[in-house]
Each structure stands twice: as C-alpha cells, then as structure tokens.
Amino acid sequence: MTTAQSPSDTAQSSIWPWIAMSVAGLITLVASFVAPADAVQEELSRILYVHVPAAWLAYVSFGVTMLASALYLWKKNLLWDRIAASSAEVGVLFTGMTLVIGMIWGKSTWGVWWTWDARLTLTAIMFFVYLGYLALRRTTDDLEARARRSAILGVLAVIQLPLVHFSVVWWRGLHQTPSLLKPASVDMDTPMVLTLLIAVAMFSVMYVAMMVKLVELAKLEEEVILMDQSDLGPVAGAAVVAPSLGGDS
Amino acid sequence: MVNHRRYPDAVSEPTAIVSLSGVAVRAGAVPILRDIDLEVHRGEAVGLFGSNGAGKTTLLRLIATLTRPSAGHGSVFGADLGGPERFDVRKQIGYIGHTPGWYPELTLAENLGFLADVMGCDRARVDSSLAAVGLSGAKDRRADRCSHGMQRRAEFAKVLMTEPELLLLDEPHSALDADAILLVDDLVRRTAARGGASVLVSHDRERVNALADRTFVIAAGTLQ
Amino acid sequence: MTPGFIAQALAFTRRDLLRERRSGEVVWVTLPFGAVALLLIPIAIGTDTPTLRRVGVGMFWVVVMLFGVLIAVRRTSADSVAQRDMVALTGADPAASFKGAAVANFMLLVLFEVVLGVLTVVLYDVDLAGWLWIPLILVLVAAGLSLLGTLAAGIVSTGRSAAALVPLIVAPMSVPLLIAATQSFEGLRLGESILTWILMLIVIVLVLSIAGVLTARPLQETG
Numbered sequence A: 001m002t003t004a005q006s007p008s009d010t011a012q013s014s015i016w017p018w019i020a021m022s023v024a025g026l027i028t029l030v031a032s033f034v035a036p037a038d039a040v041q042e043e044l045s046r047i048l049y050v051h052v053p054a055a056w057l058a059y060v061s062f063g064v065t066m067l068a069s070a071l072y073l074w075k076k077n078l079l080w081d082r083i084a085a086s087s088a089e090v091g092v093l094f095t096g097m098t099l100v101i102g103m104i105w106g107k108s109t110w111g112v113w114w115t116w117d118a119r120l121t122l123t124a125i126m127f128f129v130y131l132g133y134l135a136l137r138r139t140t141d142d143l144e145a146r147a148r149r150s151a152i153l154g155v156l157a158v159i160q161l162p163l164v165h166f167s168v169v170w171w172r173g174l175h176q177t178p179s180l181l182k183p184a185s186v187d188m189d190t191p192m193v194l195t196l197l198i199a200v201a202m203f204s205v206m207y208v209a210m211m212v213k214l215v216e217l218a219k220l221e222e223e224v225i226l227m228d229q230s231d232l233g234p235v236a237g238a239a240v241v242a243p244s245l246g247g248d249s
Numbered sequence B: 001m002v003n004h005r006r007y008p009d010a011v012s013e014p015t016a017i018v019s020l021s022g023v024a025v026r027a028g029a030v031p032i033l034r035d036i037d038l039e040v041h042r043g044e045a046v047g048l049f050g051s052n053g054a055g056k057t058t059l060l061r062l063i064a065t066l067t068r069p070s071a072g073h074g075s076v077f078g079a080d081l082g083g084p085e086r087f088d089v090r091k092q093i094g095y096i097g098h099t100p101g102w103y104p105e106l107t108l109a110e111n112l113g114f115l116a117d118v119m120g121c122d123r124a125r126v127d128s129s130l131a132a133v134g135l136s137g138a139k140d141r142r143a144d145r146c147s148h149g150m151q152r153r154a155e156f157a158k159v160l161m162t163e164p165e166l167l168l169l170d171e172p173h174s175a176l177d178a179d180a181i182l183l184v185d186d187l188v189r190r191t192a193a194r195g196g197a198s199v200l201v202s203h204d205r206e207r208v209n210a211l212a213d214r215t216f217v218i219a220a221g222t223l224q
Numbered sequence C: 001m002t003p004g005f006i007a008q009a010l011a012f013t014r015r016d017l018l019r020e021r022r023s024g025e026v027v028w029v030t031l032p033f034g035a036v037a038l039l040l041i042p043i044a045i046g047t048d049t050p051t052l053r054r055v056g057v058g059m060f061w062v063v064v065m066l067f068g069v070l071i072a073v074r075r076t077s078a079d080s081v082a083q084r085d086m087v088a089l090t091g092a093d094p095a096a097s098f099k100g101a102a103v104a105n106f107m108l109l110v111l112f113e114v115v116l117g118v119l120t121v122v123l124y125d126v127d128l129a130g131w132l133w134i135p136l137i138l139v140l141v142a143a144g145l146s147l148l149g150t151l152a153a154g155i156v157s158t159g160r161s162a163a164a165l166v167p168l169i170v171a172p173m174s175v176p177l178l179i180a181a182t183q184s185f186e187g188l189r190l191g192e193s194i195l196t197w198i199l200m201l202i203v204i205v206l207v208l209s210i211a212g213v214l215t216a217r218p219l220q221e222t223g
Helices: A007-034 A043-075 A078-109 A118-136 A143-157 A160-170 A190-228 B056-063 B084-092 B108-119 B124-132 B148-162 B178-193 B205-211 C005-023 C025-045 C049-078 C081-088 C094-124 C134-156 C162-173 C175-190 C195-220
Strands: B016-027 B030-041 B045-050 B071-076 B093-096 B166-170 B197-201 B214-219
Touching: A007 A043, A007 A190, A043 A078, A043 A118, A043 A143, A043 A190, A078 A118, A078 A143, A078 A190, A118 A143, A118 C162, A143 A190, A143 C134, A143 C162, A143 C195, B016 B056, B016 B197, B030 B056, B030 B071, B030 B197, B045 B056, B045 B178, B045 B205, B056 B071, B056 B093, B056 B166, B056 B197, B084 B093, B084 C195, B093 B148, B108 B124, B108 B148, B108 C005, B124 B148, B148 B178, B166 B178, B178 B197, B178 B205, B205 B214, C005 C025, C005 C094, C025 C049, C025 C094, C049 C094, C049 C134, C049 C162, C049 C175, C094 C134, C094 C195, C134 C162, C134 C175, C134 C195, C162 C175, C175 C195
Parallel strands: B045 B197, B045 B214, B093 B166, B166 B197
Antiparallel strands: B016 B030, B016 B071
C-alpha cells in the first residue's frame, strides 16, 4: 500500500530529473569550452567531451541492462525488467549520439562521414542489437513473457560490449586507440583528462535522471496494459449472437 | 445436466484430475472466460457445449496446459496451471484440437514415430495404433495428402498409442464417417475404464449426452 | 518410459532432417538463393579478377551469415499452432528440442557452406591457403550460426512479427562469428597463426550451446 502523495510532492518528484539533466548538460558544455583545445585537432577536440562520455555511458547502460536482466531471471520481479528495458533505451540513445557525433568528428578529421573501422562498425552493430532488443519487447503484451524473453536477450547481447572495446586493440583501424582504458598509461594532458572525467560524471547524472523518468513511465505503461487486460467487461463470446433468418418462410 | 456415473468401477474413490476455481482466461486484452469452477474426476466424462466463440476451445486448451489462467486457481494432476510444473504433466494429457498438428511432409507413420521416439513409446505401437483406427493402408502416405478425416483418425491413433490419463477432445465427431465416430466413443470409454477422464467439446448434443456423465454449457464466459 | 536427453534430441534432429529431405527448402531454395547472391556481387562491384580474388572469401562469409540465418530460423514462422501444441504436449525436454533442432540446422549449414564454398572458389578464383584448417573453420561457424539461430528463434518464439524479427536479432549477433571466420582466412592467407580465432569460435560455440540449454526451460515458460 502506498501513501498518497501531495500535489507538491508529485511536482517535485517529476521535476528534479529534468533539473538534474539540464544542470548536468550545462556543466558539460561549460567544462568542454573551459578546457584547453587539443594541440592538433584544436577546437574540434571539444566534441570529444560529448562523444566519449556518450560511448562510455552506452556501455554502462547495456551493462546495467545485462545485470537487471539477470536479476529479473533470478527474482522474477518486474521492477528489474523495467530497469533493464529503460537502460537499453538510454543505451540506444547514447549509442546513436556516439555514432552521429563520431561521424561529424570523422568528416572534419578524416574527410569522410564513415569509415569501416572496427570500433565504428561494431558500435553500429551494437546499436542494432539493442534495437532488436527493443523490437522484441513490442512483440507481446504478456508482461511476464516479454520480461523473460527480453531478459534472456539482454544477458546474451552483452557479449557485444567487450568485443566493441577490445576490437581497437585486436585490429588496427583509423579510430583512436583507447586513451584511458588500455594496458599502457594514459596519454592525455591532465586538464583534458579532468574535463573528460567531469563530462563522464555529468553524463552519469543525466543517465540516472533519464532512468528515473523512464522506469516511472514503464510502470505507468504496465498499469495501462494491466487495466486493458482486466477480466471485467464483456467476454469475447458476447459478440456472437444467433443469426436472424429473415424473409418469408 | 446429466448427473450419474457411467463408469463406477473405474476407481475405488473419486479423485479430481482437473480442478478449476474462479479461473479466468484472456486473449490479449479480451476476456474469454471468467469465474470457471470445474472438477473432472477419474473415471468420468464431461461434455461441454456452447455457441461459437463462447470459449469452449479456450477452456480445453487451459486444461491441456497450453494456455495460462489470468485469474483464479487451476490444477491438472495436481500441477498449478499458472506455474512451471504444468509442463511435467503434459505427457499424461491427450489433446485433439480443431486442426491436426501433423507435419505435412511426413507420413502418418513417421509423424507417429516421431511422437513415439520423443515420448518413449514402443515403435511397434505405431503400426498397431494406425491399424486400430483403420489407417494401415495409408500409414506411408504424407499427411498433406491425407484428407482431414484421415488426419483426424490418425490423431485417435496417437491417443491409442500414448494412452493418456486425461483425454481432451475438441469437436471429435466432426469430419468423421460413421465408422470413425464410433472410435471417439470407444476412446472415451477406454480412458474412463483405466481410471482416466475425458472432456469433450461438441455441438452434437445427442451423442455427447449419451457418452458423458455430466454436461455443461458455456455462456457469457462462464459454465452453466 | 521417458527417453533420455540424447534420444529425445536425436528424435528432433531426425524430424527436421526428414522434413528437409521431403520439402527440399534448404537444398532447392535457400542454397540456390545464396548462389545467386554470389553471382550478383561481381555484377555489382565489377568483374576485375584480382578484386574478386581479394573479396571472394569475405563475400562468401557474408552470404553464409545472411542466408544461413534463413536456414536456422526457417521453422519459426512455418510451424502452425497445432504443430507447436503437438510437440508441447509430448512433455519433451525443451533443452533436447533445442539441441535436436540446432544439430539439424548445423548439418544443413555445413552443406550450405561446402556447396557455396566450392562455388566461391570457382567464381572468384580464390586461392585457399592452409586448406587443412578450412573444414574446422566451416564446422565451427556452422555450429555457432545454427546455435545462434535456434536460440534466437526460441527467444522470439510466437510473438508478433517473429519471422522478421529473428534475422534482425541474429544478423548483428553473428558478427563475432563473421570476424573470427574472416580473420581466420586472412591469417591463413598471410601465413599467420589463427589459433586465437579458432579459440574464439570454440568459445562462441560453447557459450551459445550452454546458453541454449539453460534458457530452454525459461523460454518454454513464456509459452
């Protein structure tokens, strides 16, 4: 049983994620312009303070999807399914951002919108894998069946994540080799590293804020589905009546 | 409602194979059945009537564990119809639906042979079952080259081969000739005689009334 | 008496292979379709022999991945409700059903690869270095793709748009197989060690095999 919320409570709980997202976005923007420009790429390098955090948060999102999926399979609580699906939605959004921003950066740097670099291609593949995950969730209104099937795919799909990351190490391509998460030491200047870390932190705040709203929305969607699936109302057989045989006999 | 036991020697004391209490079933957002209370005991045959779309097939599929209830409590052979244990009792259920489920590319014998292999039945029973239903001469004919009536007969062969404890028949008399119709009656009696039970859905009231211990009508989604 | 896991799985394999022998869907439709694809590619990209020699192996694997998916998922939309009910009521172990179907798909995929492989060598004038490794690579890729397709078909099951959705799920998830397959052949061409890729294929096959068995029962419970 839940206690009734006052209108002011409701207003506050629904507003703070938007506030958090706005503030985090603003901080990211400011930080990316305060940080020094790259010696080679100059002002264009600032785009990376959005591109790189978006990519990392995409990995985090799909990792959360995997964990929540595993927890659903274990606990059978639909809350975990809502978290898994919401995180996948955010992950698809961040992956899309990563690809688009990467393409903009690539056009300016490499002269082409797209290259068949291993990491780029595999990131695009990851985008479609999780689009498939979201499409799978639309194939049934049975909440339990949807949750179970999605959870299984959510766990299996995560194999894409290490593949995308290590692809740059395993195959040589045009994409920048990992600057932070690689066996050798970090090779970025400290102010840029700090800016990047601030950007990652702010993107994480945005991720959490989006998750709060999406999980809330998912709960409401489930309630609507369950309302539609009420056992009240006319049964299907009520639509069938005896035929009326008209005309003179 | 007919209310006498036709097969009193089948069991020493009645036990419910099927037990439904307040059960409701939906198809998506549309309720099909609600407040279904039904018990089917060993040794008895139950008949179900109803108009088109009343939910007869849905009820049969529910008892067959092919559909889950959306409300209420139901069990078959003690297994909860809403839980995973319902899969463990499926071997004990013989279900003959509207449409035969044979693989069209395989012969009748091959289809039954597949079922025998999966269920652990003796392969020799494939031929004897097909012979018992009068399909010896067609056993090597592909299912898609058999008439609907022949495929129906083959389903009875399946039941003879597997000897389920609970027999669920959806419109069993349809598409059958006069000889084959007698098969239905024979199957129901055999099942009851060895301690099983049958539930028949049919529009043929006369025939079912002659066969069943009890009959119900499904109307407005409930049993009456 | 309920038969053991292997006996049940073999029953499902026999069923699928017999159905294929009678319908000829893979041999007479999918395989020729794959062959046509191999024929269309040079028409689209040019018939310069050195170019074709260079891209031939890659094109072969792309055709195997995309068309092989059709082999692995062909039963998803084909089986009727009545057929699924019939199998469901046998009380068969869902893991045995998965394994049986996957083995049948595997055998058909190996046939598919061998025939198209020969065609690729002929049409694209491909030089096959390290040919002793090739059967192993073909077998491992076929195993991985059949397991993936069978698993995906089970996940999507009877939902809406199932037939269209399964290839969408399988195709991108077959990328690790595609990478391992192509890198193996590239390694053979360059005279490099391909053990890493062979190991990767083996790991993929093992992971999918275990995943299929572990998920069979939970997926059955969604039906």
